[in-house]
Amino acid sequence: YLISEDMTEPHEARRTEYHARYLDIQIVLKGQEGMTFSTQPAGTPDTDWLADKDIAFLPEGVDEKTVILNEGDFVVFYPGEVHKPLCAVGAPAQVRKAVVKMLMA
Numbered sequence: 001y002l003i004s005e006d007m008t009e010p011h012e013a014r015r016t017e018y019h020a021r022y023l024d025i026q027i028v029l030k031g032q033e034g035m036t037f038s039t040q041p042a043g044t045p046d047t048d049w050l051a052d053k054d055i056a057f058l059p060e061g062v063d064e065k066t067v068i069l070n071e072g073d074f075v076v077f078y079p080g081e082v083h084k085p086l087c088a089v090g091a092p093a094q095v096r097k098a099v100v101k102m103l104m105a
Contacts, residue, residue: 001100008033008088008095016061016084018042019077020050023102026085027074031095034087035075036066042082054101058082079104 011034026035038061045056061082068089069075077083086095 001098003029003096003098005094005096006086008086008092010092011036011066011084011087014084014087016058016064016082017055018045018058018080018082019054019101020056020079021054021103022079023104024077024083025074025098025100025102026069026077027098027100028069028071029096029098030071031093031097032071032089033069033085033095033097034066034089035069036061036064036084036087037075037077038062038064038082040082042080 040062043058046059047057050056061084066087
């Protein structure tokens, strides 16, 4: 796991991503974060680091929805599930979160 302190950014500035081998658990420890996701298939990435870093980035998401995560909230993304973390809720702000990766495949 890792603990990160990051600034959220406007939705348009964030990149849509997915993972191939690891379950991705993201827990907000302090602050607030918009987490955008899609139930549609990932499609073709424009940056593919799946072999080395288990992450690929997409040019854009399809049929995206956003949930607002507050302190204590968490989300779980399975391999292949498209998501866009660190989206600002209103003005950009600092968020502290734990990210846990669990090998699935």
